[in-house]
Amino acid sequence: xxxxxxxxWLEAVxxxxxxxxxxxxxxxxxxxxxxxxxxxxxxxxxxxxGCPAMDYMQRDVVQTLQAHGIAEVTTEMSFEEPWDTNMxxxxxxxxxxxxxxxxxxxxxxxxxxxILEYAQCPHCNSxxxxxxxxxxxxxxxSMHYCNDCRQLFEQFKPV
Amino acid sequence: xxxDALKDLLYRLADDQLILGHxxxxxxxxxxxxxxxxxxxxxxxxxxxxxxQLYTLLHQLxxxxxxxxxxxxxxxxxxxxxxxxxxxxxxxxxxxxHFLYDHAEILRFEALSHSSYEPLAQVARKLKGELKYHTLxxxxxxKQLGSSTEEAIERLQNSLxxxxxxxxxxxxxxxxxxxxxxxxxxxxEDEIKAHWQENITKVLSQTALDIPDxxxxxxxxxxxxxxxxxxxxxxxxxxxxxxxxxxxxxx
Numbered sequence: 001x002x003x004x005x006x007x008x009w010l011e012a013v014x015x016x017x018x019x020x021x022x023x024x025x026x027x028x029x030x031x032x033x034x035x036x037x038x039x040x041x042x043x044x045x046x047x048x049x050g051c052p053a054m055d056y057m058q059r060d061v062v063q064t065l066q067a068h069g070i071a072e073v074t075t076e077m078s079f080e081e082p083w084d085t086n087m088x089x090x091x092x093x094x095x096x097x098x099x100x101x102x103x104x105x106x107x108x109x110x111x112x113x114x115i116l117e118y119a120q121c122p123h124c125n126s127x128x129x130x131x132x133x134x135x136x137x138x139x140x141x142s143m144h145y146c147n148d149c150r151q152l153f154e155q156f157k158p159v
Numbered sequence: 160x161x162x163d164a165l166k167d168l169l170y171r172l173a174d175d176q177l178i179l180g181h182x183x184x185x186x187x188x189x190x191x192x193x194x195x196x197x198x199x200x201x202x203x204x205x206x207x208x209x210x211x212q213l214y215t216l217l218h219q220l221x222x223x224x225x226x227x228x229x230x231x232x233x234x235x236x237x238x239x240x241x242x243x244x245x246x247x248x249x250x251x252x253x254x255x256x257h258f259l260y261d262h263a264e265i266l267r268f269e270a271l272s273h274s275s276y277e278p279l280a281q282v283a284r285k286l287k288g289e290l291k292y293h294t295l296x297x298x299x300x301x302k303q304l305g306s307s308t309e310e311a312i313e314r315l316q317n318s319l320x321x322x323x324x325x326x327x328x329x330x331x332x333x334x335x336x337x338x339x340x341x342x343x344x345x346x347x348e349d350e351i352k353a354h355w356q357e358n359i360t361k362v363l364s365q366t367a368l369d370i371p372d373x374x375x376x377x378x379x380x381x382x383x384x385x386x387x388x389x390x391x392x393x394x395x396x397x398x399x400x401x402x403x404x405x406x407x408x409x410x
Contacts, residue, residue: 049285050208079212079281084288111288116295133194134292135201142292143194159288 001070003032006040009068013060016053017138018156020095023057027087030078039072040065045083048139048159084111085158097122102144102155111158119155121146129153160342164335165276166220167238168345171333171383172267173213174239177229178391179260180206181398185247195250198296202257205289212282219278230402234392240382242325244391251314252322254304258297258362259326263355265290270351275343298362305366312367319363323371327352327378 007024010032015021023029023044031043042061046054058075065073085104088096093103102122107115117131119142126148134157136143142157183203190196214225222228242260247253268290271283304311330348340347356373363370381387 046285048205048208048289049212049282050204050206050289052204079285082281082285082288111291113291113295116291133198134296135194135198137197139201139204157292159291 001034001038003034006032006034006042006065006070009064010042010061013057013064016056016060017140018096018099018101020099021088021092023061025089025092025095027083027089027092028057029061030081037072038070040070040074042073042075044075044077045079045081046077047083051139083159085156088156096156100153101141102153104156104158107158115158116142119144119153121149121151122153123151124149160276160344161335161338162220164338164342165279165344166217166222167333167335168339169213169217169220169279170238171240173210173217173228174237175243175260175264175329176206176213177210178237178239178394179243179256180204180210181394182243182245182247182253183257186253191250199253199257202293202296205293209286209289212286216278216282226402227406230399231406232395234387234395235385237385237387237391237395238383239387239391240325240329240331241379241388242322242328242382244382244388244394245325246390249314249318251304251311252318254297254300255315255318255322256326257293258301259322259359260329261290261293261297262358262362263326263329263351265294266351266354266358270346274345279344301362301368302365305363305368315366316368319368320371323373324376325379327373327376328380328382330355331378331380331383333383 010024010029011022013023015023015026028044028047029042030045033041044058061075062073086106088104096103100122102119105115105118116134119129120127121129124146126146128147129144130147132143132145134142136154140156141154143152143154145152180203183199183206186196186199188196190199211225214228217228218225242256265287268283268287272280272287274280274283305315330352332348336347339345360370
């Protein structure tokens with residue numbers, strides 16, 4: 001048992017609200033530490049501070065590793081390295097797009113208002129879109145309208 | 160580090176978030192349009208999450224569990240500004256309050272992200288990213304409605320005039336002010352208030368609304384030292400009703 005194997009197992013743990021996205025690709029799982037006695041600590045960071053799915057995520061991580069025979073698993077939530085959407089992997093972005101949810105645009109340094117309002121349509125790839133409301137069905141989604149294919153779509157909003 | 164001064168600051172931050180979070184949640188099912196119903200509910204969820212993080216910091220400093228702190232105190236033990244406890248009223252009032260409050264809050268957490276108290280700085284770095292959406296939302300509606308029909312402009316103007324003295328109460332200093340500044344925990348209320356005034360003026364000047372001369376207004380103080388309006392205790396009673404039925408219940 002090593003860290004790489006555990007990370008592969010954790011690929012099976014998906015975001016409860018976006019079932020195509022693994023917690024590893026979401027960037028919520030920051031590290032895996034195995035001590036000498038085989039005890040595993042999974043270091044995690046919350047996406048949104050009020051996200052109700054964080055408890056489920058921790059429970060799913062523990063259950064998944066226990067199913068692989070690891071007796072002692074704990075999760076550790078920390079803000080030390082605060083989560084932002086730049087932590088979503090390329091594979092995660094691809095999964096979001098296939099799910100019909102626009103991936104969060106990556107940004108350098110400070111997140112400004114232009115980026116919050118920007119979205120690329122996941123259906124026709126158009127940039128000719130407008131923000132309808134920054135608050136969608138879940139805390140992590142905003143709602144946009146595509147002026148080209150005339151569809152309302154959601155984006156995993158950048159934070 | 161002066162722990163009492165730090166706790167005083169954390170209680171102010173946490174109580175503001177908790178109480179306004181609950182007020183915002185009262186729009187659930189009542190919003191003027193579905194999107195606004197969702198927006199206020201989402202912001203309520205954020206604010207309750209923020210209060211949880213701040214009460215957790217207090218717990219780490221020796222205070223009771225977050226739920227106990229949130230649900231078992233009475234009004235005089237709360238440190239929230241009176242602004243956040245006022246009933247939701249009509250949509251124009253709730254929108255103006257949200258605009259004035261969130262502009263202050265984002266500056267506060269931006270400053271706190273450089274706090275000498277590292278656990279607070281970590282929480283602040285996280286929260287400020289989320290608060291960007293709150294100010295973006297408020298600005299959008301203020302700009303749209305503040306330059307639309309006569310009725311919208313008049314309603315917003317009345318609400319602005321009514322709300323501003325309460326909003327100034329957000330910057331009420333307590334006895335610990337000098338210490339939290341000298342210890343590098345927080346830059347202090349005056350600095351936040353100056354930036355806040357600049358920022359809200361920038362947005363309001365793009366509308367048909369008049370900005371009253373803030374220097375002539377008398378701020379509504381008292382909330383930071385436990386003096387509250389008649390509206391807080393009934394809100395707390397309602398908020399804590401389920402918790403108080405069985406405080407040891409497991410969910």
